[in-house]
Amino acid sequence: MKIERLTKGLSLKRSVENGTQEQRDAVIGIISSVRKKGDSALHEWTRKFDGAELSELQVSSLEIDEAADSISSEMADVIKEAAENIRSFHTKQLRNSWMTTDGTGTLLGQKVTPLDSVGVYVPGGKAAYPSSVLMNVIPARTAGVKRIVMVTPPDRDGKLPAGVLAAAKIAGVDEIYKVGGAQAVAALAYGTETISPVDKIVGPGNIYVALAKREVFGDVDIDMIAGPSEIAILADETAIASEVAADLLSQAEHDERASSVLITTSAELAEGVSKEVEKQLSALPKEPIARSSIKDFGRIYVAETMEAAVEAVNDIAPEHLEVMTENPIELLGQIRHAGAIFLGRYSSEPVGDYFAGPNHVLPTNGTARFSSPLNVEDFQKKSSVIMYSKQAFGQNAAKIAAFARLEGLEAHARAIESRLGE
Amino acid sequence: MKIERLTKGLSLKRSVENGTQEQRDAVIGIISSVRKKGDSALHEWTRKFDGAELSELQVSSLEIDEAADSISSEMADVIKEAAENIRSFHTKQLRNSWMTTDGTGTLLGQKVTPLDSVGVYVPGGKAAYPSSVLMNVIPARTAGVKRIVMVTPPDRDGKLPAGVLAAAKIAGVDEIYKVGGAQAVAALAYGTETISPVDKIVGPGNIYVALAKREVFGDVDIDMIAGPSEIAILADETAIASEVAADLLSQAEHDERASSVLITTSAELAEGVSKEVEKQLSALPKEPIARSSIKDFGRIYVAETMEAAVEAVNDIAPEHLEVMTENPIELLGQIRHAGAIFLGRYSSEPVGDYFAGPNHVLPTNGTARFSSPLNVEDFQKKSSVIMYSKQAFGQNAAKIAAFARLEGLEAHARAIESRLGE
Numbered sequence: 001m002k003i004e005r006l007t008k009g010l011s012l013k014r015s016v017e018n019g020t021q022e023q024r025d026a027v028i029g030i031i032s033s034v035r036k037k038g039d040s041a042l043h044e045w046t047r048k049f050d051g052a053e054l055s056e057l058q059v060s061s062l063e064i065d066e067a068a069d070s071i072s073s074e075m076a077d078v079i080k081e082a083a084e085n086i087r088s089f090h091t092k093q094l095r096n097s098w099m100t101t102d103g104t105g106t107l108l109g110q111k112v113t114p115l116d117s118v119g120v121y122v123p124g125g126k127a128a129y130p131s132s133v134l135m136n137v138i139p140a141r142t143a144g145v146k147r148i149v150m151v152t153p154p155d156r157d158g159k160l161p162a163g164v165l166a167a168a169k170i171a172g173v174d175e176i177y178k179v180g181g182a183q184a185v186a187a188l189a190y191g192t193e194t195i196s197p198v199d200k201i202v203g204p205g206n207i208y209v210a211l212a213k214r215e216v217f218g219d220v221d222i223d224m225i226a227g228p229s230e231i232a233i234l235a236d237e238t239a240i241a242s243e244v245a246a247d248l249l250s251q252a253e254h255d256e257r258a259s260s261v262l263i264t265t266s267a268e269l270a271e272g273v274s275k276e277v278e279k280q281l282s283a284l285p286k287e288p289i290a291r292s293s294i295k296d297f298g299r300i301y302v303a304e305t306m307e308a309a310v311e312a313v314n315d316i317a318p319e320h321l322e323v324m325t326e327n328p329i330e331l332l333g334q335i336r337h338a339g340a341i342f343l344g345r346y347s348s349e350p351v352g353d354y355f356a357g358p359n360h361v362l363p364t365n366g367t368a369r370f371s372s373p374l375n376v377e378d379f380q381k382k383s384s385v386i387m388y389s390k391q392a393f394g395q396n397a398a399k400i401a402a403f404a405r406l407e408g409l410e411a412h413a414r415a416i417e418s419r420l421g422e
Numbered sequence: 423m424k425i426e427r428l429t430k431g432l433s434l435k436r437s438v439e440n441g442t443q444e445q446r447d448a449v450i451g452i453i454s455s456v457r458k459k460g461d462s463a464l465h466e467w468t469r470k471f472d473g474a475e476l477s478e479l480q481v482s483s484l485e486i487d488e489a490a491d492s493i494s495s496e497m498a499d500v501i502k503e504a505a506e507n508i509r510s511f512h513t514k515q516l517r518n519s520w521m522t523t524d525g526t527g528t529l530l531g532q533k534v535t536p537l538d539s540v541g542v543y544v545p546g547g548k549a550a551y552p553s554s555v556l557m558n559v560i561p562a563r564t565a566g567v568k569r570i571v572m573v574t575p576p577d578r579d580g581k582l583p584a585g586v587l588a589a590a591k592i593a594g595v596d597e598i599y600k601v602g603g604a605q606a607v608a609a610l611a612y613g614t615e616t617i618s619p620v621d622k623i624v625g626p627g628n629i630y631v632a633l634a635k636r637e638v639f640g641d642v643d644i645d646m647i648a649g650p651s652e653i654a655i656l657a658d659e660t661a662i663a664s665e666v667a668a669d670l671l672s673q674a675e676h677d678e679r680a681s682s683v684l685i686t687t688s689a690e691l692a693e694g695v696s697k698e699v700e701k702q703l704s705a706l707p708k709e710p711i712a713r714s715s716i717k718d719f720g721r722i723y724v725a726e727t728m729e730a731a732v733e734a735v736n737d738i739a740p741e742h743l744e745v746m747t748e749n750p751i752e753l754l755g756q757i758r759h760a761g762a763i764f765l766g767r768y769s770s771e772p773v774g775d776y777f778a779g780p781n782h783v784l785p786t787n788g789t790a791r792f793s794s795p796l797n798v799e800d801f802q803k804k805s806s807v808i809m810y811s812k813q814a815f816g817q818n819a820a821k822i823a824a825f826a827r828l829e830g831l832e833a834h835a836r837a838i839e840s841r842l843g844e
Binding site for chain 2: 074075078079081082089092093098100106107108110111113115116126129130131163199200218220221225242243246247249250252253254280284285286290328329332335336337338339340341342343344345346347348349350351352353354355356357358359362363365367368369370371372373375377381382383384385386387388389390392393396399400401402403404406407408409410411412413414415416418419
């Protein structure tokens with residue numbers, strides 16, 4: 001693994017995937033066919049892209065129960081315990097509506113309301129992760145969303161992966177449909193005979209899914225478009241090279257475009273990690289992917305001071321940050337930009353991917369500068385509440401009318417003054 | 423004003439303004455020129471679009487002070503009192519970082535951090551509203567954003583409106599630049615010699631500004647793209663026709679595309695409001711705009727029951743909702759979708775536009791189904807914090823590794839197991 005001296009203004013930012021013109025045109029065509037032809041378009045695209053001939057789009061409760069029963073009871077218990085941890089952490093994020101009142105009798109506040117309905121996209125094939133089902137569904141359920149719909153592409157036999165169905169049952173999904181790609185996004189946004197539309201679509205997908213989400217945004221809400229996964233590790237001489245290397249590789253196995261970066265004040269650790277990465281790489285089942293990722297997007301930076309190292313972390317704004325230093329909590333206050341911050345030796349990143357409770361859907365590609373992990377508030381919205389009293393109105397009517405006239409909005413001023421008659 | 427019987431499935435949703443291909447190409451060209459040529463591109467576009475030859479892009483503190491002094495002291499006091507009300511309401515929205523700990527010594531939490539820097543776009547000409555400066559700047563300042571930059575196009579003499587500069591001074595803007603349009607958005611997103619880039623861009627603008635915000639989204643964050651203004655009024659027989667009519671017209675004067683809707687259980691009120699609207703319209707300075715808006719997008723619906731009327735409100739998800747019924751707070755629990763809810767006779771909508779404290783930047787075009795008013799949290803973001811204890815790790819390592827292997831992610835499992843050596 002390449003070792004460099006840390007320089008200022010580090011950035012791992014890569015250009016956002018906007019797709020080719022051909023891909024964009026294809027997505028627009030698919031969406032328009034679903035809006036026009038509904039279910040029959042869904043069947044047609046599923047035949048074409050997934051090679052499956054479906055009699056029913058919706059997964060039956062029998063299919064769900066059979067899938068759930070096919071998982072070993074030990075594994076089911078692990079998924080349930082993870083779900084419970086996720087639920088517990090996200091329940092702590094819940095907001096109440098609030099109000100403030102004053103001596104004049106005026107009430108001001110914010111009313112917090114869950115979204116009516118949410119659609120969760122789950123990719124097919126190898127990227128059909130049960131953990132991703134939990135992480136997207138549980139915050140919506142916790143927020144109080146009444147209707148949660150899952151869509152995911154079937155295999156050629158029209159089946160869905162048992163792990164995904166089991167996780168959906170544990171997380172509490174209301175409806176599951178065998179449909180993927182841009183056609184699934186279109187169905188969620190605009191509805192068909194079988195699938196009623198939703199208010200927000202979340203979950204990862206391939207470039208067609210990402211482009212379709214962009215296209216329907218505004219008619220419905222969407223989550224962020226995720227980029228390749230990233231980890232930055234901030235370490236001093238107390239970190240253990242084999243553990244640091246293993247954590248870097250756990251990102252690298254995801255994707256050739258994943259990025260794994262170590263920033264350390266210890267030249268000795270840098271050397272040790274570089275060697276360990278090479279050693280562990282050779283023994284990995286996904287060696288080709290991980291090797292390519294480490295070669296293109298893996299770096300070790302040696303910093304002069306811990307201050308410079310922390311500033312580099314803020315410049316990168318990584319999706320995942322591990323802090324493996326003697327006293328990691330001392331550095332927490334200086335870290336401004338990171339999706340999730342893992343402190344200390346026992347907070348290896350997979351602890352958060354699967355089990356601890358915080359969400360694993362995190363801002364990538366430097367967007368941690370301005371975005372947050374998926375959370376309960378992504379599934380709630382607020383309405384301002386204004387109940388002005390007669391007394392407050394009387395005290396302030398002239399001021400409000402004057403402000404409106406300063407802006408040339410006479411009808412606004414007259415709306416106020418229409419109440420002053422009596 | 424047209425009166426109809428209420429039917430099910432009411433929607434005022436209009437197609438989102440995506441601009442013409444020509445406009446999109448123009449915006450892409452402008453952004454690319456600013457990225458390449460920096461300040462000199464800004465001067466060039468300002469010459470072309472605003473007819474102004476500027477020696478300096480940045481507004482000097484002398485210019486700001488002179489503008490602030492040119493406002494009458496009564497008006498300045500009104501703006502200051504409004505600013506104080508807005509600050510007070512938004513301060514109540516502030517979140518703390520929080521944590522949870524358990525008996526194993528594990529700490530989990532969310533760290534709340536303000537954005538580093540924010541850009542506020544303020545339109546020029548007649549839409550240069552001081553109230554809009556307050557509503558966009560104060561929540562960012564309250565959130566703890568360190569650097570707030572305002573951009574707004576100059577007039578032909580290179581000047582900015584005094585009211586806008588005075589409001590910027592009161593709200594506490596750090597830097598003001600005389601630049602508007604897509605070129606201003608590009609400068610905020612990517613920076614020039616004079617203007618350092620920001621992390622998020624908020625504020626209303628014309629179609630070029632909206633298209634430019636869409637274009638830079640992802641590199642920086644943006645607020646929602648606002649559509650035309652809307653009001654829905656829910657009223658029973660206790661409402662006073664002249665007041666309801668005046669409130670409908672206060673929206674209609676904004677824009678030919680603004681929409682003003684009354685939903686009432688009283689046929690008598692419907693008749694009265696229809697007549698009052700006609701009477702008041704003729705006396706308005708902005709009569710042509712308001713008349714066109716009322717004709718195309720103004721409607722009175724008579725509902726059989728209050729339940730049906732409330733359900734229609736939820737279908738519309740209006741930007742502004744006024745409830746003028748005998749006991750408006752009784753209905754609050756049934757209202758799920760509205761940007762701001764004004765309860766009772768003395769909560770005329772301009773009370774919220776200018777003075778009460780809640781934000782006047784609200785979700786339009788039915789997006790109140792899934793969006794919130796601009797608020798302090800739009801200028802903060804969260805990082806998950808995970809500090810797993812040795813004990814928790816020991817208890818759960820095997821489960822986490824098993825979950826990773828279920829998903830075929832061996833390097834994840836090994837990252838966990840690398841800590842089990844000792």
